[in-house]
Amino acid sequence: MCSVCQVISERDILGTQLVRRNDEVALLYEKIKIQQSTLHKGEAQYNQRLEDVRVLKLEIRKLRRERMLLQKSVANVEDLKLVDTTVSQIGEVAVTPRGVRGGQCPGSREGQGPWLQ
16 A cells, blocks of 8 residues: 555656646747737837838938938039129129219310210
């Protein structure tokens, strides 16, 4: 009878160990499930950041293109100012011929405008 008692005791011990091992396995599966969930969330956030980077690169290209166009526009405005200044200078020369002072025309009397000759 002692051998039967011993076998029953071993069976009870092994049953208890099996229950503990099953609890450990369940706990490990739960940890795996949590880690997989965390991994999936991280992958989703990573993919979102990649999309953000892609969109920002497109925005950078757009802004660089816009800056280049504005720089050309500024250069064109500067050219127009230069042309305007040149036209103004030419206009002044055309209105005031060289060698003539103070609204006098050649051959007019001093102090009289060209209309009083």
